[in-house]
Amino acid sequence: MRLIGTILALALAVVSATADAKVSVSTRYRSPKNPDRRVRASTTLIVLHTTEAPAKGSLRRLSERGEAHYCVAEDGMVYQIVDRHRVAFHAGCSMWNGREDVDDFSIGIECVGYHDKAMPLVQLLSIRALVEELQAYYSIPDENVVTHSMVAYANPNKWQKKKCRGRKRCGMLFAMPSVRRILGLASRHSCDPDVRARRLVSADDYLAKVLYGNTDTMRSTYDGVKLPASVTGGGTGKVAASAAGGPRKTRPSRSFSYVPQSIPQLRAQGFESIGTVTRSNLPIRIAGDAWNAPDTYYTIRAKVLPGNILDPQHVEEGMNVWRRKGAR
Numbered sequence: 001m002r003l004i005g006t007i008l009a010l011a012l013a014v015v016s017a018t019a020d021a022k023v024s025v026s027t028r029y030r031s032p033k034n035p036d037r038r039v040r041a042s043t044t045l046i047v048l049h050t051t052e053a054p055a056k057g058s059l060r061r062l063s064e065r066g067e068a069h070y071c072v073a074e075d076g077m078v079y080q081i082v083d084r085h086r087v088a089f090h091a092g093c094s095m096w097n098g099r100e101d102v103d104d105f106s107i108g109i110e111c112v113g114y115h116d117k118a119m120p121l122v123q124l125l126s127i128r129a130l131v132e133e134l135q136a137y138y139s140i141p142d143e144n145v146v147t148h149s150m151v152a153y154a155n156p157n158k159w160q161k162k163k164c165r166g167r168k169r170c171g172m173l174f175a176m177p178s179v180r181r182i183l184g185l186a187s188r189h190s191c192d193p194d195v196r197a198r199r200l201v202s203a204d205d206y207l208a209k210v211l212y213g214n215t216d217t218m219r220s221t222y223d224g225v226k227l228p229a230s231v232t233g234g235g236t237g238k239v240a241a242s243a244a245g246g247p248r249k250t251r252p253s254r255s256f257s258y259v260p261q262s263i264p265q266l267r268a269q270g271f272e273s274i275g276t277v278t279r280s281n282l283p284i285r286i287a288g289d290a291w292n293a294p295d296t297y298y299t300i301r302a303k304v305l306p307g308n309i310l311d312p313q314h315v316e317e318g319m320n321v322w323r324r325k326g327a328r
């Protein structure tokens, strides 16, 4: 078993994985809190968070407490946690443009990672596709895709006599222009509306420089990164950073599908088994270039694995390969 894994790893390493615009959504961590949550009356913001912790514990905690609508893992997998039309408790003490309790009018997306660390491109492209889908659904402009650190505030405390911004740096990197370009967001707010109106004071100068100034620590990582044409709809992926009046980007249509978790679900979604892995019948032989596509599935001992998550080291003889009927 070990040997075939090694052979396959070598055989598959020559096939370069291409970024796919398609996003897979798993309901594995759907929150048990869903039935208790009221339906949101309006949705005008998308709030991006960073988990500041690894995926596994984060997903469990978010699900148990119903603290986000979605969580995007490092491998690009999107987990749906709270139904998008219900309230998720993600923003805590928060205000935007004079309105408190941002949970009441926003979608919360947790991204596995840290507020000041670069994320894998595959993860950012998944966030991009998810955000585009939600922006289109709720008619949310690019600048209203904000970070948790932009909306969180603290009540007066022993260090700050006034209500202040700067309670958190959560999601800070998503305000940086180099990251917003990868996310396809052409604009951002040029100042904090609540600080400007003196409803809040700014308590974190560095954070304010990242959110509204020129501090962009991700430039060396992401500037020059060329996005696949499948993501940009054939364009160059370069997006003007001007706040208003910038060119509208094309919005390629995205297909969202729920990841089948069992063989009956695969069948119900129109998949069929197209071959069984053996030493001489490798995945690439069975499924061709689609061997590692998110819509190719591998099943063994009742486990279902999408091709883009499959670790070539764990390919085993006896795995069944599934594709949608007519996809070949």
Ligand SMILES: [Zn+2]
Residues within 6 Å of the ligand: 048, 049, 050, 090, 148, 170, 171
């Ligand atoms: Zn947060």
